[in-house]
Amino acid sequence: MDRTTIIKILIVQRLRRRLKRKQRSVYIRPIFLKRDNDGEQQLVMDLRDDPYYHFRMSKENFDTILDLVTPMITHPHNHIRPISPLQRLAITLRYLATGNSQISLAMSFRVSPSSVCGIIRETLEAINRALKSDYLPTPTTSTWINNENQFRSKWNFPHACGSLDGKHIRIKCPSASGSLYYNYKTYFSIVLMALSDADFKFTAVDIGSYGSESDGGILSKSLIGQKISDDTFSLPSPQPLSSTGTPLPYVFLGDDAFPQRHNLLKPYKGNFLQKTDRVFNYRLSRARMTVENSFGIMAARWRIFHSVIEADVDLVKQITLSAVILHNYLMNKKDFNNITPDRFEDGRVQHGNWRDTVQNDNGMIQIPRQGTNNYTQYSAQVRNHFRDYFNSEDGRLSWQDHHVDAGGR
Known part of the structure; x- marks a missing residue:
């Protein structure tokens, strides 16, 4: 067999292989x-x-x-x-x-x-x-002023600029992460820390803290917690609650999981509180339900938060940020998708139907107590001034005494 014939055979074989590959290749x-x-x-x-x-x-x-x-x-x-x-x-x-x-x-x-x-x-x-x-723009002083106006008019809590809460978002075990995302409840998570306005929208969020942070470390290591601690959120300057009152700082509202600070109020703790303390706790709890509703409505709409999210950490952060932004967008458009928030009528809470949707979910879980019960004398004085105002003629609500006397919180 001469050289020319061999070359022709090789060419034919190559063409046949190419044709065979093309016949097998289906792009979809x-x-x-x-x-x-x-x-x-x-x-x-x-x-x-x-x-x-x-x-x-x-x-x-x-x-x-x-x-x-x-x-x-x-x-x-x-x-x-x-x-x-x-x-x-x-x-x-x-x-x-x-x-x-x-x-x-x-x-x-x-x-x-x-x-x-x-x-x-x-x-x-x-x-x-x-x-x-x-x-979800970066909040400015004008943002906080607008928030305060809404908390004052809708929830009867002057000087409140936002309500604070945090949730563990459950995720699958990230590869090569060791115990970074493994928290005290023995599952893997990242943390969503958030401030809500009076209309159940998120004003600021911090996404992605390790679930393994200590009980007190989640808030302190979040950007929101650092800004609260350093007082660098550009809150308005202190003003009196009444014409004759002491100038008081503008504040965020937390529950018992958070530390008491001059710009972060938490309830009085104890089983045998004075009535004035219980009135303060009621007023704080009433206004702070805004952030509870923000999380609840978002989770009721976006059910990806009802169970463990099967995605890498970066994608979970993107999912969470998008869910927050879409939540704000749709709340701004009054698009509730048949989801109703909590509301109050003469001091009686009417629970929203989002609670029926998310009551048994296990994908978004409350963070534990942050910090200790130790706080400065000034922060204690600030809380006491708010308490005294809510029990004064200028600051009381017509139904609050009846609600507290009936055992409400």
Whole structure:
């Protein structure tokens, strides 16, 4: 066999191999070919007018968000058919709304599991970039003044600029993390620390502290805790509560889990408190329910927080930030998705229906006590001045004595 013949045979064999590879190569599986007609995103068209909202929001708000993120999640047409921005947003919101696994979403939307992971990450980043500056801006003095006006008028607590709480968000064990995220309750978590305004929206959040931080370390190592401790939140200057009163600092409202400070009020502790102390505790608890409602409404809407989140830590942080921003956006639009917050009528609390949704969830859990019961004399004096004001003619509510006498808190 001469050299020319050998070369021809080799060329033919190479061409056959190339042809065979082309015949075997299918760029999308048959199930994914049905994406446009059978995928779950087709339900957007059918259900966006449904009052229960498939994506936990109205058609108008869905479309507004879609318009904002489309430039950031549109992919060019090449040899692979791109997944549309509508499909990408539908997948991401469905992930937040249900907490379904990414594999389950992949089958529902006729998209490969690897694509779903990338879609969720990219779309969450786009949501944050599009909405954060308007719906979770860095708070300024004017922000706190506006918050105080709302707490004063809606919750009868002057000088309150926000209510404080923190939650463990349960996550799967991160790879190569050791015990960093392993907390005292024997599960893995990151921490969401948040300040809420009087309308159940988040004013400031800190996401990502290690779940393994000591009981008192979660607040102190968070950015919010550091700003409270250093008094660097740009709160308004102290003012008197009444025309004849002592100038008092503007404050945040905490529960018994937090340390008492001059700018962070907590309840009086004890089983045999004076009535004036119990009146203060009632007024504080009443106003502080705002942050409890903020967390509750967010978790009722975004059910990904009802169980352990199966994602890496960076993605969990993105999920949490997006959930907070979307919560603020939808609360601002009065889009409650049939979720009702707590409300008060003549001192009697009417619980919101979000409590029925989240009462048994185990994905978002209260942080433990932060710090000790030791506090400065000045911080004790500040709390006492608030107590005295709430028991004075200028500051009392008509129903508070009856509520406290009846055993209410």
